[in-house]
Amino acid sequence: MTQAWISPADRLRALPPYVFARLDELKANARAEGLDLIDLGMGNPDGATPQPVVDAAIAALQDPANHGYPPFEGTANFRQAITSWYERRYSVKLDPDGEALPLLGSKEGLAHLAIAYINPGDLVLVPSPSYPAHFRGPLIASANIHQIILKPEQDWVIDLGSIPDDVADRAKVLYFNYPNNPTAATAPRDFFEDVVKFALKHEIMLVHDLCYAELAFDGYQPTSLLEIPGAKDLGVEFHTLSKTYNMAGWRVGFVVGNRDIIQGLRTLKTNMDYGIFAALQTAAQSALELPDSYLEIVQQRYIERRDCLIEAFGKLGWSIPKTKATMYLWVPCPPGLSATEFALTVLQKTGVVLTPGSAFGAGGEGYVRVSLIAECDRLREAVTRLDKADIRYA
Numbered sequence: 001m002t003q004a005w006i007s008p009a010d011r012l013r014a015l016p017p018y019v020f021a022r023l024d025e026l027k028a029n030a031r032a033e034g035l036d037l038i039d040l041g042m043g044n045p046d047g048a049t050p051q052p053v054v055d056a057a058i059a060a061l062q063d064p065a066n067h068g069y070p071p072f073e074g075t076a077n078f079r080q081a082i083t084s085w086y087e088r089r090y091s092v093k094l095d096p097d098g099e100a101l102p103l104l105g106s107k108e109g110l111a112h113l114a115i116a117y118i119n120p121g122d123l124v125l126v127p128s129p130s131y132p133a134h135f136r137g138p139l140i141a142s143a144n145i146h147q148i149i150l151k152p153e154q155d156w157v158i159d160l161g162s163i164p165d166d167v168a169d170r171a172k173v174l175y176f177n178y179p180n181n182p183t184a185a186t187a188p189r190d191f192f193e194d195v196v197k198f199a200l201k202h203e204i205m206l207v208h209d210l211c212y213a214e215l216a217f218d219g220y221q222p223t224s225l226l227e228i229p230g231a232k233d234l235g236v237e238f239h240t241l242s243k244t245y246n247m248a249g250w251r252v253g254f255v256v257g258n259r260d261i262i263q264g265l266r267t268l269k270t271n272m273d274y275g276i277f278a279a280l281q282t283a284a285q286s287a288l289e290l291p292d293s294y295l296e297i298v299q300q301r302y303i304e305r306r307d308c309l310i311e312a313f314g315k316l317g318w319s320i321p322k323t324k325a326t327m328y329l330w331v332p333c334p335p336g337l338s339a340t341e342f343a344l345t346v347l348q349k350t351g352v353v354l355t356p357g358s359a360f361g362a363g364g365e366g367y368v369r370v371s372l373i374a375e376c377d378r379l380r381e382a383v384t385r386l387d388k389a390d391i392r393y394a
C-alpha cells in the first residue's frame with residue numbers, strides 16, 4: 001500500500017527524470033517484443049578489463065590484509081600510483097598525501113563535491129549539454145544553476161565572454177569537461193588558460209572532468225587543467241578508470257588538485273562511505289602502470305569504429321566531422337524532429353538505441369549521442385537498419 005506521508009525530500013523532487021533509467025525501461029519493452037537491440041545508448045565500454053589488471057585483482061583478493069575496511073583516504077600505494085601517473089603523463093607534480101583522492105567512480109565524487117561545497121541558492125555554472133552529474137549534483141545540493149549553452153558554431157567550447165559579469169561574480173563553481181561528453185568536442189590549451197584567468201578574476205572554483213584523458217586519437221593529446229599555471233590554486237580535476245581500462249563496473253576514479261577542495265570532499269565522504277575495496281585499489285594501481293602500448297590498442301579500436309560509423313552515416317546524408325577524442329559521435333537529428341522523438345522513432349523502428357541530446361540539458365536538443373560501444377559490423381548494421389526504415393538526414 002502506498003503511504004501518502006512517505007515522500008522524498010524536496011532536493012530529490014527537484015531532479016528531472018534520469019533519461020538513462022527511462023531508456024532502460026523502453027529497451028526492456030523492446031526486448032520483450034523480440035527486437036534484436038543494438039544498444040549504442042550508454043557510455044559503457046564493451047571491452048574486457050586488461051588481463052594484468054584482472055590478475056592483480058585476483059592476487060589481491062587472496063590477501064586477507066585487503067579484506068577489512070580500506071583507509072578513508074585510499075591506500076597509500078594507489079595514491080602514489082595516481083601522482084606518479086600524473087607526473088609521467090602531464091609533468092605535473094602532486095602530493096599523494098592530500099592532492100589525490102580515490103573515488104568510487106568519478107560520478108560519485110562529482111556529485112558529492114557539490115554537496116560538500118554548495119549551499120542552497122549558491123550559483124553554479126554548468127555547460128549545457130553536459131554529463132548529467134555536473135548539473136544533477138548541484139541540483140541535489142539545491143544550487144541555482146546558470147546554464148552556459150554550448151554552440152556548434154563555437155565547436156561546443158564554452159564561450160566565457162557570454163557569461164554576464166554579474167553572473168560570474170556571483171558564481172561559486174564552474175563544472176566543465178573536455179574532451180567532452182556528449183559532444184565529443186575538444187578544447188584548445190588557450191581555452192584552459194582563459195578559464196583559469198576567468199576563475200581567478202571572479203573567484204570561482206574550477207571542477208574539470210578529464211574522463212576521456214586517454215581516449216584521444218590521431219596524435220591529439222588532451223590538456224589537463226593542472227598543467228596550467230595557477231590552476232591548482234583554485235581547481236580540481238576528476239579522472240576515471242572506467243573508460244580507458246574498460247573498468248566501468250569496478251567503480252574506480254580519483255580526483256586531484258587543490259588540497260583544500262579535496263579535503264572538503266574527503267570530509268564529506270568520510271561520513272558517507274568507506275572508499276574502494278583495497279583489492280580493487282591494487283588492481284587499479286596496476287592499470288595506471290600499464291605500458292602505453294595498451295593505450296594504443298584501445299585508441300585504435302575506437303578510431304576504427306569512429307571511421308566506419310562516420311562513413312556509414314555519410315551514405316545516409318549525415319556529414320559528421322572526424323572526432324579527435326571520446327567514445328561518442330554527436331549526430332544532428334533530421335530536421336523537424338526533436339532529440340527524443342528521433343531517438344524513440346529509431347528505437348521503435350530499428351531496435352537501435354541512441355541517447356537523445358536533451359538528456360544532457362536543453363543545449364543538447366536537436367542532437368543524439370551515439371556511443372562507439374559495438375564492433376564495426378554491428379555499427380554498420382545499425383546504419384543499414386536506419387536506411388531500411390527510411391530514416392535519413394535529409
Ligand SMILES: Cc1ncc(COP(=O)(O)O)c(C=O)c1O
Pocket residue numbers: 043104105106107108131177181209211239240241242248251252253
Ligand atoms: C564526462 C564523464 N564524467 C564522468 C563519468 C562517470 O565515470 P565513472 O564511471 O568514473 O563514474 C562519465 C561516464 O560516462 C562521463 O562521461
